[in-house]
Amino acid sequence: MGNAQAPAGPGQRLSCTIPIMALRRRAALWLLLAAMLRYRILAVELISTNLNPVVQEFQRAELSCIIASTKTANPRIEWKKIGSKETTYLLYNNKMQGEWEHRAQLHSRTSLIIYNVTRADKGLYRCEVVAPDDTIIGAEININLTVHVKPMAPTCRVPQSVPVGKSATLSCQEKEGFPEPTYSWHRNGEALPLDSKSSSKFQNSSFTVNPRTGTLVFNELQKGDSGRYSCRAMNAVGDAWCEGQDMEVYDLNVAGIIGGVLVVLLVLSLTTVGICCAYRKGFFVNNKQNGNSYKTTAKPDGVNYIRTDDEGDFRHKSSFVI
Numbered sequence: 001m002g003n004a005q006a007p008a009g010p011g012q013r014l015s016c017t018i019p020i021m022a023l024r025r026r027a028a029l030w031l032l033l034a035a036m037l038r039y040r041i042l043a044v045e046l047i048s049t050n051l052n053p054v055v056q057e058f059q060r061a062e063l064s065c066i067i068a069s070t071k072t073a074n075p076r077i078e079w080k081k082i083g084s085k086e087t088t089y090l091l092y093n094n095k096m097q098g099e100w101e102h103r104a105q106l107h108s109r110t111s112l113i114i115y116n117v118t119r120a121d122k123g124l125y126r127c128e129v130v131a132p133d134d135t136i137i138g139a140e141i142n143i144n145l146t147v148h149v150k151p152m153a154p155t156c157r158v159p160q161s162v163p164v165g166k167s168a169t170l171s172c173q174e175k176e177g178f179p180e181p182t183y184s185w186h187r188n189g190e191a192l193p194l195d196s197k198s199s200s201k202f203q204n205s206s207f208t209v210n211p212r213t214g215t216l217v218f219n220e221l222q223k224g225d226s227g228r229y230s231c232r233a234m235n236a237v238g239d240a241w242c243e244g245q246d247m248e249v250y251d252l253n254v255a256g257i258i259g260g261v262l263v264v265l266l267v268l269s270l271t272t273v274g275i276c277c278a279y280r281k282g283f284f285v286n287n288k289q290n291g292n293s294y295k296t297t298a299k300p301d302g303v304n305y306i307r308t309d310d311e312g313d314f315r316h317k318s319s320f321v322i
């Protein structure tokens, strides 16, 4: 309080100067406002109802460009597509240019309608207006067109058969869709969770799904992971599936393998014994008909030579028979 009263002298002087400054400020404000109004009136001005239109492929796109104000009766309008390398005219000299003649049309004087847009049409378009009667004669507005594309059927890779306990990666990819699709995997028509741990139904499995890359990774396959796998690619405008593929998870059980080997060995030894017996009889017959043919005696000799292991035994038996 004391402090506020102390500079009373200078405060009075200030109170004399304030009205003058305020007047000057007010005048400046009016001048600025007047200038803005005049500027506004004399400049051609463009607005758009949508600077970032998003359309689906094969539908029509409206590129909105509206003259908000102009003094010029017939402003010149141009539309360009601004590419990264080159700029092409769509509308020039009041005419649609090239392919655009059949694909696009002016709408409400300055806006542009493109029929049946394709993914190649995405990009930046510029609406330019030249109004010679205005003080500021030119204006432009950029429209960024986004084209959404439905996914195609993705390419899926599923291993046909994998032993129990091994890891496996199933892949699913789609390259046409925009925005980039996300992926989900299905087994026998049933959607798989992103993580097998998240669902009690899949507690016996151990897998994870990456919805962005489309991979389904099994850490350790179980018999129950056998089935028909398919994948779905999906984005904002559609989805597509790859055809289901079967994956079989087979038992690689050691007891089974040993059993199998034993069976094979048993069969082999039985066959060997069988052949031995056959030749023993054959040899016996040959010995009896010794004078008849040398050809037949050569036969068991050859066989004897091959089966060196049994040779001693064979001879022993033969001599025993003789």
Ligand SMILES: *[C@@H]1O[C@H](CO)[C@@H](O)[C@H](O)[C@H]1NC(C)=O
Binding pocket: 058, 116, 118
């Ligand atoms: C749209 O364009 C595509 C590709 O250019 C063409 O195959 C299709 O026939 C067109 N559709 C119509 C209705 O013009």
Ligand SMILES: *[C@@H]1O[C@H](CO)[C@@H](O)[C@H](O)[C@H]1NC(C)=O
Binding pocket: 124, 144, 145, 146
């Ligand atoms: C157009 O929009 C897309 C997505 O909305 C964006 O990625 C891109 O950078 C924009 N392009 C320009 C030139 O602004």
Ligand SMILES: *[C@@H]1O[C@H](CO)[C@@H](O)[C@H](O)[C@H]1NC(C)=O
Binding pocket: 200, 201, 202, 203, 204, 224
């Ligand atoms: C998981 O495995 C156990 C033991 O083999 C079985 O009893 C159970 O039913 C299985 N659970 C599922 C959901 O398949």
